[in-house]
């Protein structure tokens with residue numbers, strides 16, 4: 001999950017030095033520093049490269065910007081002609097600063113800390129490209145799936161190829177595992193989950209495995225409930241990251257036979273801290289730690305989280321705390 005960010009004062013200071021958020025992502029010196037900040041503070045086992053899922057639409061030629069206090073904005077794609085104009089050629093050349101960042105992070109990272117690369121899943125990237133911003137209801141893209149499936153299929157194809165190339169390039173630059181964030185998988189009607197989420201992720205994971213057999217692919221289908229078992233069953237998916245809506249005891253029985261499980265502390269119990277957090281951590285560990293398991297949050301760290309709570313969490317998980 002996102003572990004860099006506004007809850008860290010040193011991140012807020014670094015953010016001020018970068019111009020726009022995308023400039024921040026594309027300046028390796030700053031992005032390396034943002035990646036390493038949580039690692040310096042906390043005894044974490046892995047770093048996730050500082051970048052964003054929206055570098056792909058940007059590199060495909062769509063206009064993308066970030067507004068303070070609002071979040072991402074894009075000139076929405078609404079017609080087939082706009083999908084046809086996306087520039088697939090030269091994608092990894094335009095994303096070269098991300099690969100430079102990975103190489104720089106690997107150099108600055110202790111050997112025992114793993115480095116994770118990532119991309120959005122095609123469906124989640126498509127929601128931003130079609131809606132033009134973070135959406136709650138995802139009305140435009142859901143309507144499009146019924147009215148113009150050929151447009152959404154075409155866009156999904158473009159994104160599947162782009163994500164595959166971006167993940168393989170990240171592994172070649174130093175990532176040891178890659179996470180595919182389908183943060184809005186839960187917005188898909190169940191009838192369309194196979195076509196727009198499972199199938200593209202399966203295609204990406206198998207191409208990544210073929211090119212880089214040693215780098216596991218982690219799928220994060222947020223908000224799909226028990227359907228996360230369908231993601232664990234994808235042969236080339238090595239781990240499934242679960243959100244806090246999934247019961248850890250159920251996950252141990254239903255998922256750990258086919259994939260490692262990553263998750264799933266509620267980011268809000270981390271913000272709350274104290275006894276409630278300790279109990280939540282212990283519950284997750286007792287349900288999942290006997291099988292293949294990576295302790296993680298169910299979603300990213302929220303900005304109001306006191307950094308001391310993260311330190312207390314790591315100590316609790318590692319058994320080095322009180």
Ligand code: 1CP
Pocket residue numbers: 001002003004005006015021035048049050051052053054070071072118134135181183299300
């Ligand atoms: O350690 C890290 O923070 C790693 C870098 C990272 C990752 C993995 C960032 C930096 N973004 C992401 C992934 C990402 N970006 C996702 C998938 C994971 C998730 O669901 O959180 C999504 C949906 C985005 C899109 C995005 N980027 C949003 C919108 C979120 C939403 O709910 O719609 C926003 C606000 C951003 C900006 C962003 N990206 C990253 C950070 C640290 C931030 C916050 C910027 C800031 O406050 O300065």
